[in-house]
Amino acid sequence: MTAATPAAGRTARGEPKLSVRGLRLEYAADGGRTTALHDLDLDVHEGEFVALVGPSGCGKSTLLKAVSGLVEKTAGSVVLDGERLEGVPEGVGLLFQNDALLPWRTAEDNIRFPLAVAGVAQAEQRRRIAELISAVGLTGFGGHYPRQLSGGMRKRVALARVLAADPGVFLMDEPFGPLDALTRERISADFLALWERVGKTVLFVTHDIDEAVTLADRVVVMSARPGRVIGEYDVDIPRPRAVEDVRFSDAFRRLRGRIARALHHRAEPTA
Numbered sequence: 001m002t003a004a005t006p007a008a009g010r011t012a013r014g015e016p017k018l019s020v021r022g023l024r025l026e027y028a029a030d031g032g033r034t035t036a037l038h039d040l041d042l043d044v045h046e047g048e049f050v051a052l053v054g055p056s057g058c059g060k061s062t063l064l065k066a067v068s069g070l071v072e073k074t075a076g077s078v079v080l081d082g083e084r085l086e087g088v089p090e091g092v093g094l095l096f097q098n099d100a101l102l103p104w105r106t107a108e109d110n111i112r113f114p115l116a117v118a119g120v121a122q123a124e125q126r127r128r129i130a131e132l133i134s135a136v137g138l139t140g141f142g143g144h145y146p147r148q149l150s151g152g153m154r155k156r157v158a159l160a161r162v163l164a165a166d167p168g169v170f171l172m173d174e175p176f177g178p179l180d181a182l183t184r185e186r187i188s189a190d191f192l193a194l195w196e197r198v199g200k201t202v203l204f205v206t207h208d209i210d211e212a213v214t215l216a217d218r219v220v221v222m223s224a225r226p227g228r229v230i231g232e233y234d235v236d237i238p239r240p241r242a243v244e245d246v247r248f249s250d251a252f253r254r255l256r257g258r259i260a261r262a263l264h265h266r267a268e269p270t271a
């Protein structure tokens with residue numbers, strides 16, 4: 001378990017998939033300006049799962065919105081696959097708290113949407129949809145409309161739709177936040193198993209340190225607003241991980257404590 005700086009990570013692993021440098025973001029608010037992010041640097045490598053934690057209002061969502069072009073950067077750069085991003089980029093998939101499904105389309109047709117936009121042939125669409133429905137544990141529910149599905153099931157459809165788009169980077173903002181604890185744990189476990197199979201690059205915002213350590217390869221801690229990176233922790237827990245067991249390991253508890261102390265600006269114990 002080591003705390004690493006972005007510079008150390010970059011040297012050790014080659015060019016990052018996603019690189020944020022000197023990011024500053026100010027919102028106009030009440031005739032003044034709110035600085036949400038200040039001088040933020042972050043690298044995410046190909047196939048890496050990075051969880052972002054920080055105090056409420058520190059700018060976590062703002063960072064994801066800046067990467068996905070939903071808000072305009074005041075200063076700094078976001079580079080994906082070596083290309084500087086401006087506006088809404090291709091190759092970035094979003095999964096936010098709100099599942100944003102189209103209510104007039106069945107689960108299957110919601111998942112079909114990115115495939116149709118990409119011009120995938122009908123037969124291949126059907127094959128991919130069946131595969132994705134099964135991968136997210138929704139076999140038998142493809143013909144249901146969002147209103148006929150539970151919150152957890154809708155989240156699974158939204159996840160399948162992002163997977164269908166096959167983005168280079170997944171940006172996830174507390175995607176399982178609104179679910180009850182048990183549903184959340186189940187969907188996290190399924191998502192983790194899925195991710196361990198597909199190995200996509202993920203930047204995942206959560207306020208839950210346990211969720212961050214359970215899922216991620218690296219946990220990035222942000223300061224209070226204006227948000228910047230104040231700590232990075234490699235999660236040295238072997239994969240595949242079993243969500244229900246991983247929390248009881250010593251490695252998990254130690255790392256959890258270190259991250260909690262960083263969040264609360266408390267010094268590390270000396271022994």
Ligand SMILES: Nc1ncnc2c1ncn2[C@@H]1O[C@H](COP(=O)(O)OP(=O)(O)OP(=O)(O)O)[C@@H](O)[C@H]1O
Binds near residue numbers: 028034035061207225
């Ligand atoms: N559209 C906006 N206009 C003005 N200020 C905004 C806007 N969106 C966010 N902010 C402010 O920017 C700061 C960062 O907000 P953001 O939602 O990114 O934080 P967060 O870390 O995701 O918070 P939480 O953990 O509570 O969801 C906050 O002070 C917020 O009030």
